[in-house]
């Protein structure tokens with residue numbers, strides 16, 4: 365396999381020009397995530413409305429292309445989704461990274477599915493799965509009001 | 519030096535990594551092992567094994583002899599005065615913890631100062647941090663300059679009449695800077711301050727002679743010296759071992775045990791509690807023989823040549839920034855590539871069979887000082903050749919290509 369399957373154009377694009385990389389206005393929840401092995405760090409800002417819908421989401425952080433791209437893609441994908449739906453999307457995403465299953469999530473557009481699938485190359489690099497999932501776990505922490513920092517080594 | 523011959527002594531190089539020949543540039547992390555070391559461990563378990571120092575049967579005698587012969591080899595290798603000064607630990611980390619804990623317990627009190635540098639590996643900071651916490655001591659950091667080295671004046675400046683120990687690396691595992699250990703020891707001697715040297719990167723790459731260096735403590739990790747994991751050495755001057763308390767308690771390190779009183783033997787026994795990593799220690803004797811057969815002078819000469827070639831080649835790539843530019847440098851090239859995170863570099867290089875390390879290399883203080891979160895590090899061993907460097911340079915170009923930088 366070519367290394368390009370890991371670093372697909374979509375991944376590189378999101379890695380270099382991450383979307384929603386800021387502190388979104390009016391966020392009401394946030395959480396930090398840290399991967400001490402690589403030094404990847406993210407801080408997720410979340411605005412959940414009364415019906416637990418993701419009204420807005422953004423992140424700040426520093427790390428490898430995979431972690432930044434994954435955080436960027438996450439914010440684009442789950443903005444406007446109910447929290448429960450977002451959790452389902454994460455489940456599919458994890459299955460794709462760990463089992464290599466195809467992604468076909470009904471609640472997402474074809475474009476969104478394609479974008480998420482650009483990270484499927486991570487499956488062959490077990491050391492990098494943590495990079496791809498850090499932002500997602502941090503998002504869950506923020507939504508569920510867990511106070512401690514997400515630590516991939518704990 | 520014929521690295522083809524050297525490589526042929528290391529079975530690992532027969533393996534393909536991702537279908538490519540292994541280009542191993544992670545020896546600062548841990549070196550590969552020659553067949554003689556691997557075979558020695560196997561032979562010890564097959565023919566000579568028993569626990570040492572506890573039984574009177576023949577195997578116990580043989581095993582004890584092999585173990586103690588290794589201690590003697592270490593003594594000669596580093597030119598210690600006696601085998602009592604050689605303590606086997608599980609790694610350099612444990613060796614430093616042993617000193618921090620026992621010396622700290624006895625000699626460091628509230629307000630006393632521990633002098634270390636910004637170059638230190640966490641192994642030579644965290645143990646002192648514990649003493650800082652336990653005793654209310656102060657840790658002073660000698661600053662590292664933009665070249666990634668610590669000037670002796672920085673150390674001079676920080677020595678005070680409260681300084682109770684100076685703990686410094688011999689060779690930085692990030693910038694490759696070789697510290698002026700001898701000068702620091704001379705300086706400290708005048709003020710009667712003991713010096714601990716973290717010799718993790720010094721021992722595999724430099725000629726080390728305890729009489730010449732004159733330091734009080736020297737910590738070694740044998741797995742970085744072509745030896746087995748699980749073995750470290752603490753060299754300590756006998757005068758310290760005579761007065762410091764024991765470190766861990768248990769079997770083997772006692773003299774007489776009563777319900778109300780326990781007495782302890784002298785060094786090294788006092789510091790070697792419990793069953794030791796016997797086979798690995800015996801295996802380490804072959805690492806020392808390997809280094810002596812090749813010759814430490816030849817190793818130094820060879821690695822210098824490859825290092826210079828490597829620095830030169832890598833710097834040709836405009837997107838690469840080499841971390842540090844110390845005058846006196848050994849076997850380590852840490853670098854960043856503009857626009858590419860070190861972990862992405864390591865993954866792309868690995869596809870070409872090139873093994874490097876990415877991260878902060880257990881030196882967060884230094885990385886912060888350099889204004890970076892992480893770096894990529896290529897580190898050399900006796901088996902590396904110019905063509906290894908060429909593969910590395912090409913693999914770096916591939917990073918540029920993948921990331922369009």
Ligand SMILES: Cc1ncc(COP(=O)(O)O)c(C=O)c1O
Nearest residue numbers: 609610611639641691716718739
């Ligand atoms: C300078 C330095 N000190 C200490 C250590 C710790 O060695 P070990 O983990 O074998 O105890 C290392 C190895 O990573 C090192 O490079």
